Amino acid sequence: MADVNRGNRPLSPHLQVYRPQLNSVTSILTRITGNALLIGSLMIVWWFLAAATSEEYFAVANGFVTSWFGDLVMFGSVWALWYHTLAGVRHLIWDNAKMLDLDSAEKLGWAVVIGSVVLTILTVIAI
Amino acid sequence: MAFLTDRKRAMGWGSAKAGTEHFWSMKKSSVALLILIPFFVFTFGAALGGTYEEILAYYSRPFPAIVAALTIVVGFKHFNDGFQTLVEDYVHGTMEKVLILLMTCVSYGAAGVGLFAIARLAL
Numbered sequence A: 001m002a003d004v005n006r007g008n009r010p011l012s013p014h015l016q017v018y019r020p021q022l023n024s025v026t027s028i029l030t031r032i033t034g035n036a037l038l039i040g041s042l043m044i045v046w047w048f049l050a051a052a053t054s055e056e057y058f059a060v061a062n063g064f065v066t067s068w069f070g071d072l073v074m075f076g077s078v079w080a081l082w083y084h085t086l087a088g089v090r091h092l093i094w095d096n097a098k099m100l101d102l103d104s105a106e107k108l109g110w111a112v113v114i115g116s117v118v119l120t121i122l123t124v125i126a127i
Numbered sequence B: 001m002a003f004l005t006d007r008k009r010a011m012g013w014g015s016a017k018a019g020t021e022h023f024w025s026m027k028k029s030s031v032a033l034l035i036l037i038p039f040f041v042f043t044f045g046a047a048l049g050g051t052y053e054e055i056l057a058y059y060s061r062p063f064p065a066i067v068a069a070l071t072i073v074v075g076f077k078h079f080n081d082g083f084q085t086l087v088e089d090y091v092h093g094t095m096e097k098v099l100i101l102l103m104t105c106v107s108y109g110a111a112g113v114g115l116f117a118i119a120r121l122a123l
Helices: A022-053 A055-065 A068-094 A102-126 B006-010 B021-047 B052-058 B062-090 B094-122
Strands: none
Touching: A022 A055, A022 A068, A022 A102, A022 B052, A022 B062, A022 B094, A055 A068, A055 B052, A068 A102, A068 B021, A102 B021, B021 B052, B021 B062, B062 B094
């Protein structure tokens, strides 16, 4: 018989009682980076629209995107993008019930953190 | 009550609403982006910082334009699906539906604008 005790079950302890660990921190960062990428994405769409509109409008959008503030957003977005990509790969691995034990999960966590920094540096050098 | 099976009781609740469809959609778009993102980063990154004429010439080439168009469409679909999960986890009731609807408008709106712009640049 399915559970009939709806809405009156004890709650398990949540975030506030756990010490932050690599797994929980890398997990929440995946969500934060994914959603924060909206800012950079909208900037890029605006840049494309301006380029398709006129030279004057392009000068405005391109000036903003390549300003120090735009550079900061783009640099942050590059890191967020690589972080989210590597964390996504980790989920694709986990989806196959592989590397779910603590040791492997810990290794994957460090691979995501270190890998994202390395890829960001490589991207900045290459571009 | 005795005539209801467990399956019948679960239908329409929780993940039984749409089964694994959302999960599968996320998985498809994530694999697609795994291919598209490196191409986009290095084509867009190469173009950014160029003059107006250089950008027009660069994005009238098929490869950078197609990569940018695909990345924008798949990226915003993936973003919208992910944002929906974020809202479903933390917000409930009417505000939950309002936020999902609003961000769906933003996502598809931005994808539409991006596609239009790239088509105009490329053609």
